[in-house]
Amino acid sequence: MIEVEVHQQLRAFLRERGEAYWAHHLTMARLVARALRLGRSALMQTGAFPAYHGRYRLSYLVPMLMWPGQVVLVVPEAVQQRLLMVEIPQLRQWIQTLKPIRTGDRLPEDFEGVLLTTPESWLRDRLNQEGRFPAGVPTLIDCADDLEALTRNQLTASLHPSDWDHLMQAVPDKAEVIRDARIQLTKSVFQHPANPYDCYLLEPEEQTLLQSLLHGLSGVPDAWKSFSVASQRPNQLLWAAIQRSHGQFVVHCGPVEVASALEPIWSQQPIVLVGGSLDPEAEAPVYRQCLGLTEPMTCLKFPPDRQDEVIHLYLPDRLPMPNTPQFQPALLQELHTLLQARTGIPGLIVVLVGDTPLRAQVGSALAAEFGSRVQVERTCLDDNGVLVAGWEFWRAHQTVFPSPHLLIIATLPLPSLENPLVAGRVAHYKRLRQDWFRLYLLPAALSELQRAIAPVCENQGVVALLDSRVLHRTYGSQILATLQPMARLRYLDTSLFTHPDFLILE
Numbered sequence: 001m002i003e004v005e006v007h008q009q010l011r012a013f014l015r016e017r018g019e020a021y022w023a024h025h026l027t028m029a030r031l032v033a034r035a036l037r038l039g040r041s042a043l044m045q046t047g048a049f050p051a052y053h054g055r056y057r058l059s060y061l062v063p064m065l066m067w068p069g070q071v072v073l074v075v076p077e078a079v080q081q082r083l084l085m086v087e088i089p090q091l092r093q094w095i096q097t098l099k100p101i102r103t104g105d106r107l108p109e110d111f112e113g114v115l116l117t118t119p120e121s122w123l124r125d126r127l128n129q130e131g132r133f134p135a136g137v138p139t140l141i142d143c144a145d146d147l148e149a150l151t152r153n154q155l156t157a158s159l160h161p162s163d164w165d166h167l168m169q170a171v172p173d174k175a176e177v178i179r180d181a182r183i184q185l186t187k188s189v190f191q192h193p194a195n196p197y198d199c200y201l202l203e204p205e206e207q208t209l210l211q212s213l214l215h216g217l218s219g220v221p222d223a224w225k226s227f228s229v230a231s232q233r234p235n236q237l238l239w240a241a242i243q244r245s246h247g248q249f250v251v252h253c254g255p256v257e258v259a260s261a262l263e264p265i266w267s268q269q270p271i272v273l274v275g276g277s278l279d280p281e282a283e284a285p286v287y288r289q290c291l292g293l294t295e296p297m298t299c300l301k302f303p304p305d306r307q308d309e310v311i312h313l314y315l316p317d318r319l320p321m322p323n324t325p326q327f328q329p330a331l332l333q334e335l336h337t338l339l340q341a342r343t344g345i346p347g348l349i350v351v352l353v354g355d356t357p358l359r360a361q362v363g364s365a366l367a368a369e370f371g372s373r374v375q376v377e378r379t380c381l382d383d384n385g386v387l388v389a390g391w392e393f394w395r396a397h398q399t400v401f402p403s404p405h406l407l408i409i410a411t412l413p414l415p416s417l418e419n420p421l422v423a424g425r426v427a428h429y430k431r432l433r434q435d436w437f438r439l440y441l442l443p444a445a446l447s448e449l450q451r452a453i454a455p456v457c458e459n460q461g462v463v464a465l466l467d468s469r470v471l472h473r474t475y476g477s478q479i480l481a482t483l484q485p486m487a488r489l490r491y492l493d494t495s496l497f498t499h500p501d502f503l504i505l506e
Contacts, residue, residue, distance in 0.1 A: 002066060006033040010062045013094050021058065022050055024302045028059035031300065032272055036067045036138050039270040041297040043144070043284055049309045050302075051145070051276025052398075052454035054079065060140055060274065061087055065097050070112050072133060074122045074141040083116065106132035119143045123154045126265040135268045144275030145447065148258055148290055155261060156254030157230035163223045170221050181213045189240045189249050196356035201420045202238040202251070210238075210251070227253055235260075237424045256428040263292030271297075277450040279443065280478060286443050306485040309457045314338075314464040314489045317471055322411045328358065331410055332365050334466055338408060339370060339386065347405035349386045352394055352452060354413055362410070363388040391448050403458040411467045412479065413448040414441050442475055446482045453483065462489075 010029050014021060028044060035042045046056045061083070064071050075083065080103060088101060100113030105121035117133075119141070125132045133139075141147065164182050168175040185206060192200040202210075214220075214228045230236065230253040237256055240249045255261065279287040282301035288294075316334065320326035335351065342349060351366070353359040363376035366386060374386040377393045379400055387394075387401070391413045415422040422441075429436030453463050463483070470476040480486075 001033075002037050002063065003030045003033045006030060006063045006066055009066065009095055010058065013058075013062070013091070016094070022046075022055040023305055025056070025059050028056060028300075028302070029062050031298065032060045032140070033063035033067070035270060035272050035298065036063055036069075036071070039138070041266065041271045041273075041295055043273045043278070043288070043293070043297055043299045044275075045278050045282070045284070045301040046274065046276055047302055047304050047309070048276045048450035048454040049304065049457040052451070052457075054082070056274070057083065057087060057142070058091070060142070060272070061091055062095070064114050064140070065091055065095055065099055067138075068112075070107065070137055071114050072107060072122070072137055072139040073114055073116050074119050074139060074143065075116060076143055077118055079142065080116045080118075107134060107137060119147070119150050120154065123151055126268070127151070127154055127261060133269075138270045138272075140272040140274065142274045144273040144278055145451070147273075147275075151258040151262060151291075152254055155230070155258065156252055157223070157227040158253075159223060159227055159251040161248045161250070163221065166221045167217075167224055170219060171217055174217060177216070178213065181209060185209055185251075186247075186249065189242065190244075190247075192240075192242075194244075195418065195420070197419045197421075198244070199239050199241045199420055201424055202240060206240075207238055227251075230254070235428060237421065239420060239424070256425055257290070259290060259292035261292075263294060266293060266295050276454075277447055277482075280446060280481065286439055289439070290443075304485055310460055310485045310487060311453060311456050311483065312460065312462045312489055313483055313486045314462060315470065316466065317468065319466055319468045321469065321472075322467055328361070331466060332362065334464075335362065335366060335408065336369065338406065338464055339366070342406060345405075346384050348381065348384075348402050349406045349408070350394065350401075350404045351386065351388045351408045351410065352391060352413075353388060353410040354391050354416070355411065356390070358410070359388060359390055391452065395448070395451055398452075398455055401455070403455045403461065405456075405459060405461045406464065407453060407456045407461065408464045409449075409452070409466060412445050412469060413452070414445045437475075442478065446478065449479070450482055 006029050007026055011026060014025060024046070028046070031042060031044065034040075050056050057079075060073075064073060065088075084101070084103070092099075100111070101116070102108070102111065102113060103116045105117060106125075107115050122133060122139070122141075124130070143150070164178065168178050171178065188203070188206050188209075189200065211231065214224065214231070217224075220228075231238065233255065235256045236253055238251065238253050240251050242249045278284050283299045284301075319334065320330050339349065351362065353362050359376065363374060366388065367374040370386060373382050373384060374388065375381055376388045377390065378387070379397055381387055381401070417423050417426060425440060426436045429440060456463055463486075465483075470479045
């Protein structure tokens with residue numbers, strides 16, 4: 001069987017290379033080969049640290065190259081370049097296969113090789129039923145952590161300022177009506193109270209204004225057609241993203257949930273989903289519910305390496321709660337103590353602050369004390385720099401920084417209900433009488449947290465978690481389980497950074 005052949009080839013390749021790759025290479029390779037042979041879907045969680053380095057990718061490349069039929073590999077473009085330039089040439093030389101490899105946004109006719117395509121291309125084809133990827137072709141998606149967000153982006157229609165101009169040009173006899181509607185909507189949108197997210201759910205009157213304009217026009221440009229179609233779908237959020245400095249706004253229409261859109265596509269082909277940390281449980285019930293994965297599938301969660309992936313966790317137990325007035329001064333004092341302990345020791349320090357106003361205040365306070373080595377969401381830092389950033393910035397740019405020796409987390413990455421888009425999704429769960437915290441806020445926080453700390457595992461660095469909710473809320477145990485394997489620190493000591501062998505552990 002192909003499972004045996006894949007096992008033998010990959011084991012021989014790893015032995016020849018003589019490198020310590022990933023402990024679960026052979027297990028995952030056999031499971032992918034089995035999924036290809038049986039045409040049975042599977043979901044595999046490799047862990048955040050292996051996902052950060054992509055160490056597991058040999059495990060699915062070998063069975064794909066040895067599989068006699070056609071197969072689609074869905075990976076981001078940056079990963080494609082790495083695979084085409086490094087891993088695939090090495091494996092093809094070792095396995096001595098002539099199986100063709102191509103990249104593109106469609107599967108060519110009579111092509112029996114491996115096609116690499118982007119998640120955006122594959123999702124666009126499947127959601128719009130464009131037929132560029134025939135049904136029944138085995139497909140592996142190596143971006144499963146971002147699949148919900150990518151799908152939501154594909155299903156979101158937007159109206160930019162230029163689209164209003166294009167609409168007046170396309171329907172010149174209605175230019176006055178369009179101009180009046182634009183002025184009225186602009187005035188209404190800019191009357192919303194300012195918030196840190198610069199976005200606002202459209203009020204019913206604003207939605208009615210847009211709908212009335214759309215119903216009264218014909219022959220509109222594509223952007224308006226897409227927006228009109230999206231707004232007619234059930235369970236949609238309509239919101240405006242404001243650029244106050246330019247006096248402009250962009251209107252978006254996107255789904256509250258993506259499960260209903262994705263559910264019909266999974267049965268069209270065998271699917272292997274590969275992600276880092278998709279769900280706390282091996283069967284991934286919450287993740288599968290969010291993506292409409294109702295089909296039977298093999299699920300596996302690989303355990304972390306307790307030697308190579310350990311972090312040292314500093315968790316003080318006397319800090320005020322984040323929603324109290326006492327939290328900010330206590331946070332600044334704790335940050336001062338942590339940075340002073342690192343004085344004179346080279347290496348990057350990262351301070352993650354999710355709250356936008358608090359992030360700016362923390363950056364200013366630290367810069368006033370520690371100087372220009374402190375930067376807020378900048379990629380150019382000194383060797384001993386201090387980066388103050390939000391979760392989104394760190395996730396997008398963490399690969400361009402050296403692995404931090406100290407990662408400080410001010411508050412847990414729970415999506416804020418002050419964000420209108422988060423509030424809109426929570427309202428949807430409430431209407432369905434579902435547990436919005438367990439199904440949405442907590443899974444989002446756990447996933448973000450695991451991805452954020454992955455670079456720290458590389459040098460077994462220190463994670464300082466300054467959110468006392470971990471100690472005093474019932475979900476704290478799930479947060480701590482997410483951070484495993486870890487060595488818990490009872491208190492802060494300078495030996496924490498200078499003599500790792502003398503760390504005081506709980």
